[in-house]
Structure formats: structure tokens, C-alpha cells
Amino acid sequence: MCTKVVCIYTYKGAEVECLCGEVIWCNGKKNFSQKCFGFGQKCKDQLSLCTSSMLQASRGTVKPSTNFNASADAEVLHKAMKGLGTNEDAILQLVTARSNAQRQEIKASYKTLYGKDLIGDLKGELGGKFETLIVALMTSPTTYDVTSLRNAIKGAGTDEKVLVEILASRTSQQVKQIVAAYKQEYDHDLEKDITGDTSGHFQRLLVILLQANRQTGIQAESIESDAQALFKAGEQKFGTDEQSFVTILGNRSAEHLRKVFDAYMKLSGYEIEESIKRETSGNLKDLLLAVVKCARSVPAYFAETLYYAMKGSGTDDNTLIRVMVTRSEADLLDIRAQFRRLFACSLHSMIKGDTSGDYRKALLALCGGDDA
Known part of the structure; x- marks a missing residue:
């Protein structure tokens, strides 16, 4: 329920509490949110995060059953x-x-x-x-992510696609929970296991994402300098300074990055995705693009992931299952809308045409409707 979405933030000794993004408490006084913006950008950011949590909670296709027993x-x-x-x-x-x-x-x-x-x-x-x-x-969300990551790195070979998808799309809080649960379940350090299976700048960006220390909000004073740094690291340079891409894309907030991407477009004449495709390759390119896409729109990223899991001959069932399960209570309604917008067909119809039997019935039940 909406009333359960509560965010607490302490700013200069004052406790700020957001309730559903409607009202917040500032210095013990209940005010409409706009009256508290004098506490600065951090207060606004926290209110934005609280509102976003409330909205996300209602955008899944699977809801708790009433009269549950x-x-x-x-x-x-x-x-x-x-x-x-x-x-x-x-x-x-x-x-x-x-x-x-x-x-x-x-x-x-x-x-x-x-x-x-x-x-x-x-x-x-x-x-x-x-x-x-x-x-x-039937598996809890954190345990499911932990198991997916473990299966991706254990044994011979590494399933980089799983590492990219999970670490690029999960919130900082979710990543911290994953790291702790992995340690508890396997008595192994997730970072060490991943670094033992990866290398180069791909590894460095994964390690940054595992720290789950993204900045919050928008640092207006560094938007232009970040755009300039990315431009100098790629399009304006012979060769590529991958570390600049890794540092900026791995540490800035999604809101900040969207501003940087706009500034980068004005500066270079290119979308950041175009430059990443030209300047990088392999697993690093895939991870950078996933981070960019998630900064722009997590639902659009997963709509694209689902589409390419089913497009053409054969189906990437592991990806299809993973996305449908992990997003069913988060934002699958938004993913469906983005799927329809991007690919001119419904997610429901593509699942129906690409799967069969009880497997198809269950996936369609999770999908929750046809946006034909």
C-alpha cells in the first residue's frame, strides 16, 4: 500500500520523512513537500526517490492476493x-x-x-x-539474483550477459543486499569471484557497480565537465580512454547521467550510445550500453532485452524467465508499454508466438494482458 512507502533522510540534523511523496516532515513540522525545498537539492532528491518507490510499487503485473491464506x-x-x-x-x-x-x-x-x-x-x-x-x-528476489550470478560465474566459462543485466539494472540497495546474501549463502566474496572470472575495464566497471555507491541527485556544476571528459576520452581522441567512461558511467546517478547525455549530444553531435559503439567493443561495450540504457529508462532496457531474447530462430529462455520473474512485481506494466512503443507489437503476442504449453500459460499470466 502507498502508506507503507516511507523514506527517512537526515539533513543538517533535521529528520526529513517522505510519505508517498505527498508530505514530508521538516524539523518536526508537517508541511507540503514544496515548502521544504529550502533544505536544498538533497531534500528534493529524497522526495523524488520516495515518490519513485511509490510509483514503482504499483507498476507490476503481479499484485498480492486479497484474502490470502x-x-x-x-x-x-x-x-x-x-x-x-x-x-x-x-x-x-x-x-x-x-x-x-x-x-x-x-x-x-x-x-x-x-x-x-x-x-x-x-x-x-x-x-x-x-x-x-x-x-x-518461488525463490525470493535477492536469492534469485544471487543464484543467477553464482551460476553465471561458476565452472568453466562465464555468462557475462547475466552479470551485465543484473549489475547494470539493480538499485544500489538491491546490489548491497545481493553482495551480503551471496557471502552468507556461499561464504565467498562476490567481488572476488567476479574479478577471478573477468578482466580489463569490463572487470573494473563491474567492481564499481558492486560498490553500490552511486552519487545521488544531479551535480549541476559537473554536467558540462563530465560531458567534456567523455568527449575527450572518445570522439576527440585517437584511441579511447576507457577509464573515463567507466568512472563517470559507474559513479553518477541516473538523473545526472541523463543531463550529461544531453550535454554530450550538444557538444559532439552524437548520442552517447553511438560513441560507445564506435569507441569500445566486447563485454565492456555491452556493459556500458546497459548502464546508459538503464540510466535513460530501465523499462525500455528490459523491453529490448525481452525482444532480443525471442527475436529470430530460437529463444533465450533463461533471459526470458529471468526478466519476467524479476520485473513482474516491479515495472512489467511499463516494460509492456515500452515494448509496444519500440517494436510495434505486444509483449503478450510475442511470448504467445515464441513459447508453448504450461510454460507459455505461466509466462502469459505473468505478462498480465495484451497491449495489441
């Missing part, structure tokens, strides 16, 4: 897997209609009622891509 849901799932055969339809209809927090309660109730692990039973009864999707939905 974890024990009753656990019983439904148990019956669906009991005896000969499995009622996949009952499983997908229930799981896709509950929030992740509710699914965690169902898991706990299932163990209390039946003395068994729900995910273990689901793995034993289901198979293929449908199993992968349902298990992903």
Missing part, C-alpha cells in the same frame, strides 16, 4: 502434486497469482503441514522450462 494455498499445491500425475494448471494459476512475499509464506506453511520442502517437491513433479519458471517464482 498460506495454509490453504499450500494444501492446493500439495493436492496438485499428490498421487499419479500432476495438475500443472492448478500450480501455475496459484503461483502466478501470488506476490513473492506470499509465496514465501506458502513455502513455510507447506513445510509445517507436510514436513517437506515445497521447491524440492515442485522439482520432483515438474520438468523443463516450466519447472525452471515456477522454481524461480
Whole structure:
């Protein structure tokens, strides 16, 4: 609910509390937000972050179920897997209609009622891509990201695509939670594991993103100098100073970077994406572009990610599952709108044409509607 979105910020000894971006408390007095802007840009930034959290909370396709009963849901799932055969339809209809927090309660109730692990039973009864999707939905968001990163770097070879997608798109708070959970789960340092599997400026930018220390707000005094530094590092230089791209794109806030991109366009005559494509290559290029796209619009970035996961022959099911699961409660409605705008077809129709069976039914349930 909107009333649960509360942000606390201490500025020069004064506690600033934002409630849904509507009112804030300044020095113990309740005021309309615009009256508190005298506390400076940081106060505005915090209000903006609070409002943004409120809006994002309502932009998912999956909402908490009303009249939720974890024990009753656990019983439904148990019956669906009991005896000969499995009622996949009952499983997908229930799981896709509950929030992740509710699914965690169902898991706990299932163990209390039946003395068994729900995910273990689901793995034993289901198979293929449908199993992968349902298990992903039953996993908490942070644990799911941690597992995805672990699978991307363990063993021979590295799945750089997963590293790029997760670390470029997650908020600083989410990255900090991922780093802590990774350490707890595997007794390994995520940064060390990633640096052991990567190299060069690609590695350096990943390490910067893992610090989760992006500046907040817009530093008006450094917009032009950042644009100049990027121009001198690339288009104006023989060769490329990759470190300047890495430092600026890895440390500035999304709001600040959008201003820098506008200034860069005026200065150079190029969009920053064009210059990155010309001046860099390989994994570094992919990561820089992902950071830029997420700074511009996270939903547009994921709309593009989904499109290319399904475009052409074959489907990148791992990416399709990962994005649909992780964005279903965050911003999938916005992703659908961007998908329609960018590719002149609906996400629903592309999923329908590219998948089949219970896997398709579950994905379409997460999609939540057709923007035809």
C-alpha cells in the first residue's frame, strides 16, 4: 500500500520523512513537500526517490492476493502434486497469482503441514522450462539474483550477459543486499569471484557497480565537465580512454547521467550510445550500453532485452524467465508499454508466438494482458 512507502533522510540534523511523496516532515513540522525545498537539492532528491518507490510499487503485473491464506494455498499445491500425475494448471494459476512475499509464506506453511520442502517437491513433479519458471517464482528476489550470478560465474566459462543485466539494472540497495546474501549463502566474496572470472575495464566497471555507491541527485556544476571528459576520452581522441567512461558511467546517478547525455549530444553531435559503439567493443561495450540504457529508462532496457531474447530462430529462455520473474512485481506494466512503443507489437503476442504449453500459460499470466 502507498502508506507503507516511507523514506527517512537526515539533513543538517533535521529528520526529513517522505510519505508517498505527498508530505514530508521538516524539523518536526508537517508541511507540503514544496515548502521544504529550502533544505536544498538533497531534500528534493529524497522526495523524488520516495515518490519513485511509490510509483514503482504499483507498476507490476503481479499484485498480492486479497484474502490470502498460506495454509490453504499450500494444501492446493500439495493436492496438485499428490498421487499419479500432476495438475500443472492448478500450480501455475496459484503461483502466478501470488506476490513473492506470499509465496514465501506458502513455502513455510507447506513445510509445517507436510514436513517437506515445497521447491524440492515442485522439482520432483515438474520438468523443463516450466519447472525452471515456477522454481524461480518461488525463490525470493535477492536469492534469485544471487543464484543467477553464482551460476553465471561458476565452472568453466562465464555468462557475462547475466552479470551485465543484473549489475547494470539493480538499485544500489538491491546490489548491497545481493553482495551480503551471496557471502552468507556461499561464504565467498562476490567481488572476488567476479574479478577471478573477468578482466580489463569490463572487470573494473563491474567492481564499481558492486560498490553500490552511486552519487545521488544531479551535480549541476559537473554536467558540462563530465560531458567534456567523455568527449575527450572518445570522439576527440585517437584511441579511447576507457577509464573515463567507466568512472563517470559507474559513479553518477541516473538523473545526472541523463543531463550529461544531453550535454554530450550538444557538444559532439552524437548520442552517447553511438560513441560507445564506435569507441569500445566486447563485454565492456555491452556493459556500458546497459548502464546508459538503464540510466535513460530501465523499462525500455528490459523491453529490448525481452525482444532480443525471442527475436529470430530460437529463444533465450533463461533471459526470458529471468526478466519476467524479476520485473513482474516491479515495472512489467511499463516494460509492456515500452515494448509496444519500440517494436510495434505486444509483449503478450510475442511470448504467445515464441513459447508453448504450461510454460507459455505461466509466462502469459505473468505478462498480465495484451497491449495489441
